[in-house]
Amino acid sequence: MKKKSNPKSWNLSTKLVRGGTLRSNFGETSEAIFLNSGFCYDSAETAESRFNGQAPGYVYSRYLNPTLDMLERRLALVEKAERCCVVASGMAAVFASIMCNIRPGDHLIANKVLFGSCYYIITEILPRFGVEITLVEGGDLNAWAKAFKKNTTHVFVESPANPTLALVDIAAVAKLCKKHKAMFIVDNIFASPLLQQPLELGADVVVYSTTKHIDGQGRTLGGAVLGTEKFISETLLPFHRHTGPALSPFNAWVILKGLETLDLRMERHCDNAEQVAAFLEKHPKIARVYYPGLRSHPQYALAKKQMKRGGNMIAFEVKGGKKGAFAFMNKLSVIDISNNLGDAKSLITHPASSTHSNIAEKQRKSLGITDGLLRLSVGLEDIADLLGDIKKAL
Numbered sequence: 001m002k003k004k005s006n007p008k009s010w011n012l013s014t015k016l017v018r019g020g021t022l023r024s025n026f027g028e029t030s031e032a033i034f035l036n037s038g039f040c041y042d043s044a045e046t047a048e049s050r051f052n053g054q055a056p057g058y059v060y061s062r063y064l065n066p067t068l069d070m071l072e073r074r075l076a077l078v079e080k081a082e083r084c085c086v087v088a089s090g091m092a093a094v095f096a097s098i099m100c101n102i103r104p105g106d107h108l109i110a111n112k113v114l115f116g117s118c119y120y121i122i123t124e125i126l127p128r129f130g131v132e133i134t135l136v137e138g139g140d141l142n143a144w145a146k147a148f149k150k151n152t153t154h155v156f157v158e159s160p161a162n163p164t165l166a167l168v169d170i171a172a173v174a175k176l177c178k179k180h181k182a183m184f185i186v187d188n189i190f191a192s193p194l195l196q197q198p199l200e201l202g203a204d205v206v207v208y209s210t211t212k213h214i215d216g217q218g219r220t221l222g223g224a225v226l227g228t229e230k231f232i233s234e235t236l237l238p239f240h241r242h243t244g245p246a247l248s249p250f251n252a253w254v255i256l257k258g259l260e261t262l263d264l265r266m267e268r269h270c271d272n273a274e275q276v277a278a279f280l281e282k283h284p285k286i287a288r289v290y291y292p293g294l295r296s297h298p299q300y301a302l303a304k305k306q307m308k309r310g311g312n313m314i315a316f317e318v319k320g321g322k323k324g325a326f327a328f329m330n331k332l333s334v335i336d337i338s339n340n341l342g343d344a345k346s347l348i349t350h351p352a353s354s355t356h357s358n359i360a361e362k363q364r365k366s367l368g369i370t371d372g373l374l375r376l377s378v379g380l381e382d383i384a385d386l387l388g389d390i391k392k393a394l
């Protein structure tokens with residue numbers, strides 16, 4: 001038997017390719033897909049000891065299964081988290097990470113600019129269960145400091161936020177959370193684990209939609225919650241096991257394969273996005289560009305401090321409001337109109353009429369989600385084709 005080195009000592013690319021692999025007795029090279037719902041036991045005593053946690057092993061794929069286990073181990077290594085729990089979608093991750101722990105009478109603070117479904121959970125669902133909510137201007141540290149109350153138990157942040165790419169100083173908010181003993185959850189979906197590591201910046205919990213860059217090729221839905229062993233095993237897993245937002249093993253396998261190329265893809269995503277953002281900024285038909293990698297981004301210094309690169313997401317305003325934005329989208333011939341993101345294919349959406357259409361117009365406008373705002377997820381195509389497509393459409 002070959003002696004194995006400690007996966008925690010591996011560099012990032014090695015973790016992405018090999019982390020968490022569990023080989024069956026057949027010695028397969030690629031990870032196996034275990035498409036089974038249940039497991040059989042040698043004896044009634046074995047079943048009992050697996051259920052009461054005294055013996056290792058799987059009991060049911062709603063809880064865990066070897067393919068899901070490999071993905072959880074790999075993601076935990078990449079994120080340098082003690083433990084990971086994978087779930088069926090990014091929204092299942094967001095919902096479970098908050099709901100597993102929050103109680104009536106608790107107070108949650110979040111940044112104002114949020115993905116439409118995160119906004120819905122926080123402003124519509126949580127208040128129904130007696131949770132108090134405060135939304136703050138994400139970039140205003142005084143507003144964060146003032147928002148904490150005696151009953152603040154949770155802080156939820158999206159940074160960069162969907163769709164305006166507004167940032168929150170994760171390390172500074174983490175300090176406030178520690179002081180007030182609040183659980184700090186960061187939705188790190190726009191940055192991906194390669195460009196920003198919230199746990200290292202002081203967050204308690206990180207959530208992902210693996211649907212985005214981690215799969216990266218538009219094939220599966222999936223999500224993940226990462227945190228301490230104690231939080232995942234004692235608080236999240238009981239909620240997960242009994243409410244059932246389980247990830248399909250097939251999706252877990254696709255996502256494992258996606259991780260193997262994530263670092264290579266993120267480099268190209270960022271290279272392409274930097275060039276697209278610079279091009280848009282100079283174009284006379286563009287009113288404004290929001291990209292954390294541009295010097296003109298109001299939080300450029302913060303982006304430099306907490307992100308490795310600017311990412312692949314760009315928001316921009318085409319002159320002419322909704323009419324101008326729609327005319328531009330309709331003229332694109334390489335870039336697709338789609339509300340997904342983090343895909344190999346470049347995708348564009350009009351947040352006010354799609355991903356953020358559930359937010360009342362007045363509120364949406366106050367968040368900077370104007371009628372002319374577009375959100376572009378820059379893909380992996382040849383940059384000349386992308387710039388040519390945008391130029392022609394403008």
Ligand SMILES: Cc1ncc(COP(=O)(O)O)c(C=O)c1O
Nearest residue numbers: 089090091115162189209211222
């Ligand atoms: C910031 C953010 N959080 C959560 C999600 C939800 O992910 P999923 O679509 O996998 O449920 C999205 C999806 O776009 C998102 O942009």
